[in-house]
Amino acid sequence: ELKVEQNPLFLSMQEGKNYTIYCNYSTTSDRLYWYRQDPGKSLESLFVLLSNGAVKQEGRLMASLDTKARLSTLHITAAVHDLSATYFCAVVFYNTDKLIFGTGTRLQVFP
Amino acid sequence: GAGVSQTPSNKVTEKGKYVELRCDPISGHTALYWYRQSLGQGPEFLIYFQGTGAADDSGLPNDRFFAVRPEGSVSTLKIQRTERGDSAVYLCASSLSGWDTEAFFGQGTRLTVV
Numbered sequence: 001e002l003k004v005e006q007n008p009l010f011l012s013m014q015e016g017k018n019y020t021i022y023c024n025y026s027t028t029s030d031r032l033y034w035y036r037q038d039p040g041k042s043l044e045s046l047f048v049l050l051s052n053g054a055v056k057q058e059g060r061l062m063a064s065l066d067t068k069a070r071l072s073t074l075h076i077t078a079a080v081h082d083l084s085a086t087y088f089c090a091v092v093f094y095n096t097d098k099l100i101f102g103t104g105t106r107l108q109v110f111p
Numbered sequence: 112g113a114g115v116s117q118t119p120s121n122k123v124t125e126k127g128k129y130v131e132l133r134c135d136p137i138s139g140h141t142a143l144y145w146y147r148q149s150l151g152q153g154p155e156f157l158i159y160f161q162g163t164g165a166a167d168d169s170g171l172p173n174d175r176f177f178a179v180r181p182e183g184s185v186s187t188l189k190i191q192r193t194e195r196g197d198s199a200v201y202l203c204a205s206s207l208s209g210w211d212t213e214a215f216f217g218q219g220t221r222l223t224v225v
Contacts, residue, residue, distance in 0.1 A: 004153075007138065030210070031210065031211070032210075041218070042202065042216045042217060042218045042219055043154070043202070043204075043212060043216040045214070045215075048213070087154055088152075088154075090153075092210045096167075097157065097159050097161075097166055097167050097210065098156045098159065098169075098170070099144070099210055099214070100156065100165060101146075101153035101154045102153050102154070103152060103153050104151075104152070104153050
C-alpha cells in the first residue's frame with residue numbers, strides 16, 4: 001500500500017524554538033516534496049528531495065531525506081509567527097505517477 | 112496564464128445534482144492532476160492526465176466521478192448525482208511534463224453539497 005505518514009499532526013511552538021516534523025513513507029520513492037498551505041489557500045511548494053542524503057534549506061526551514069529509512073524531516077530553526085501554516089510531505093512512489101500526500105502537520109507559532 | 116486557474120472558486124449544490132469543475136492549467140503544461148481535500152486532511156489523488164488522455168484514474172472514488180481534457184489544456188471534473196460526502200475542496204495542479212518537473216496548484220474549488 002502506498003502510504004505517507006506525518007507526525008506530529010499538530011504542533012504548537014514558541015517563537016525562537018526549534019522543532020522537527022517527520023515524514024515516513026511505505027515503499028521506494030522517486031522523489032519527495034514538502035508543501036506549505038495557509039488557511040483557505042492552495043499549496044506552495046517548498047522543497048523537492050530526489051536522492052538519499054539530500055538536504056535543502058530555505059530561510060528557517062531545512063529538509064532532508066533518508067531513503068533507506070524511508071524518512072524525511074523538516075526542521076524549523078528559531079520559529080517565527082509567519083511560519084504558522086500546515087505543512088505536507090508528499091511522495092511520488094517508484095513506478096507510479098501519483099503524488100501521495102501525508103495528513104499534514106498544523107504548525108502554530110506563538111510569541 | 113500566470114498560474115493554474117480553477118472555476119468556480121465556490122460551488123453550493125443540492126444533493127443529487129450534477130456539477131462541473133473547471134481547471135485551466137499553465138500554458139504548455141502537458142501534465143494535469145486533480146486532487147480532493149477534505150477538511151483537516153491531506154489532498155487525495157483523483158486522476159492524472161498526460162496530454163488529452165487519462166494516464167491514471169485510479170483515484171476516482173466511483174463512477175459518479177469523471178474527468179476530461181479534450182484538447183490537452185483545460186480539464187473538467189464532472190460529478191453526477193452529488194452526495195453530501197462529496198463536499199470538499201477540489202484542487203487542480205499542472206506541470207510541464209510530469210512529477211519530474213515542478214507542479215503548480217490552483218486555488219481550488221470549494222464544493223458544498225447540501
